[in-house]
Amino acid sequence: MTEHPARVLVVDDDPTFRNVLEMRLQGWGYHVKVAADAERARQLASSWDPDLILSDVVMPETSGIQLLGFLREDRPDRPVILLTAHGSVEMAVDAMKVGAVDFLTKPVNYRNLKSVLTDVLESPQSLAPVARPDPQEKEGEGGGPKRREDGMGPFVARSDAMNDFFEMIESVADSDASVMITGESGTGKELAARTVHALSQRRDGPFVPLNTAAIPSELMESELFGHEKGAFTGAARQREGCFEMAAGGTLFLDEIGEMPLALQPKLLRVLDGSPFRRVGGSKEMSFDVRVIAATNRSPRQAVEDGTLREDLFFRLNVLTLRLPPLRDRDGDITLLARHFSSTLSQKHGVEAREWDDDALTLLEGYLWPGNVRELRNVVERAVILAREGTIEPRHLPVYLREPDRAMEGSYRFPADATAEEAEKELILQTLDATGNNKSETARRLGVSVRTIRNKLKTYGIKR
Numbered sequence: 001m002t003e004h005p006a007r008v009l010v011v012d013d014d015p016t017f018r019n020v021l022e023m024r025l026q027g028w029g030y031h032v033k034v035a036a037d038a039e040r041a042r043q044l045a046s047s048w049d050p051d052l053i054l055s056d057v058v059m060p061e062t063s064g065i066q067l068l069g070f071l072r073e074d075r076p077d078r079p080v081i082l083l084t085a086h087g088s089v090e091m092a093v094d095a096m097k098v099g100a101v102d103f104l105t106k107p108v109n110y111r112n113l114k115s116v117l118t119d120v121l122e123s124p125q126s127l128a129p130v131a132r133p134d135p136q137e138k139e140g141e142g143g144g145p146k147r148r149e150d151g152m153g154p155f156v157a158r159s160d161a162m163n164d165f166f167e168m169i170e171s172v173a174d175s176d177a178s179v180m181i182t183g184e185s186g187t188g189k190e191l192a193a194r195t196v197h198a199l200s201q202r203r204d205g206p207f208v209p210l211n212t213a214a215i216p217s218e219l220m221e222s223e224l225f226g227h228e229k230g231a232f233t234g235a236a237r238q239r240e241g242c243f244e245m246a247a248g249g250t251l252f253l254d255e256i257g258e259m260p261l262a263l264q265p266k267l268l269r270v271l272d273g274s275p276f277r278r279v280g281g282s283k284e285m286s287f288d289v290r291v292i293a294a295t296n297r298s299p300r301q302a303v304e305d306g307t308l309r310e311d312l313f314f315r316l317n318v319l320t321l322r323l324p325p326l327r328d329r330d331g332d333i334t335l336l337a338r339h340f341s342s343t344l345s346q347k348h349g350v351e352a353r354e355w356d357d358d359a360l361t362l363l364e365g366y367l368w369p370g371n372v373r374e375l376r377n378v379v380e381r382a383v384i385l386a387r388e389g390t391i392e393p394r395h396l397p398v399y400l401r402e403p404d405r406a407m408e409g410s411y412r413f414p415a416d417a418t419a420e421e422a423e424k425e426l427i428l429q430t431l432d433a434t435g436n437n438k439s440e441t442a443r444r445l446g447v448s449v450r451t452i453r454n455k456l457k458t459y460g461i462k463r
Contacts (some may be wrong), residue, residue: 005030006030009034009050010033011034011037011055052121053079053084055081055083079101083106094282098335130249145195153195154188160329162463165192169192179193179321180321184443195319197250202248208251209252210253215415227278244287247288248288269292296443355390359395427452
């Protein structure tokens with residue numbers, strides 16, 4: 001742990017469990033406070049400003065999922081992990097949909113909990129994390145993120161390409177029309193969507209993200225529009241859909257090209273203003289929602305391939321934002337590398353790392369297919385390895401130091417490998433090369449993210 005331990009708020013109405021969890025967390029080096037109910041939790045969240053909240057789901061008066069909604073209104077970037085003794089797939093989906101970063105069941109496996117806490121607290125939620133702003137510096141004149149010399153909101157940048165992008169964000173935010181965000185994996189499309197929302201007139205409403213590639217196709221309609229109790233096997237209670245949850249705010253549909261083709265006409269009708277019914281319901285509903293969609297593929301190519309309806313594409317593509325890849329952001333690589341080394345040195349509790357000029361030259365000469373996410377992973381590795389305090393070329397991966405040698409050793413299979421074994425090895429090696437980034441792996445291999453997920457499930461591999 002660093003000399004400034006992370007602050008964790010524990011919310012649970014069971015005093016025994018609450019005390020045991022408090023002692024465990026303190027033993028791991030965290031600064032801990034506890035609350036017996038949602039009201040006390042809201043007070044502590046406001047006054048103490050914890051870095052992470054661990055909350056029970058089933059509590060009297062206000063549930064953990066309801067509490068999560070309240071907490072995200074105050075500070076949507078703060079991670080919340082929900083705990084329950086009554087776990088179900090449906091409840092987990094509910095929790096993740098409203099913003100929980102994880103969902104764990106009781107009795108708690110403390111080894112798993114410690115791993116989740118380490119991952120969440122030591123891995124920034126944004127691609128370009130910045131220090132928590134002073135409340136008086138938090139907003140610009142329009143009430144949202146303001147431009148800085150080194151970027152805007154969560155983005156760190158000085159390049160002409162990104163300054164043009166910031167101007168586009170400000171223009172798009174003034175409108176209430178649908179937006180299509182394009183850009184390679186790792187460029188920060190969800191960050192862009194959140195920034196548009198924060199600058200818009202809807203900033204006080206909810207921001208609801210949904211990754212359409214991560215939801216099984218048979219559950220997608222329920223995720224978007226909700227369902228009634230008993231609508232299908234496992235529908236134990238009524239549940240709101242994303243459109244209902246995003247009322248008065250913004251719905252962000254990531255990887256829109258992965259949405260089931262059969263559902264796209266219904267989405268189009270709703271976007272055109274038609275009412276909809278929950279799955280298994282008869283009551284017609286409509287909500288005031290702005291939709292922002294994103295894809296790391298060419299949407300026009302998706303239309304040509306038949307995975308995205310042309311009429312839906314035109315309905316979503318009223319306004320377009322294209323995030324430039326890192327290789328086109330002249331001057332930003334060094335800026336980001338210094339930024340990441342500073343924040344990651346603090347995260348790992350080590351002295352601030354400096355950069356050797358030759359190491360920066362190697363960073364500048366690389367094409368960064370994984371973009372900002374890949375750069376951050378490389379810098380974190382270097383921060384950990386550079387024990388003398390200066391990041392040198394030897395602290396960078398071999399594919400940066402010796403690209404020719406790295407290419408020679410890539411994708412080699414045994415001579416007697418079957419096609420299935422070669423496919424599996426190719427996917428795993430590409431995942432390794434992209435830092436387990438499934439979207440980038442799919443892009444490099446020319447398949448969908450859902451294909452990568454299905455293949456890993458078939459192999460019985462969890463990444």
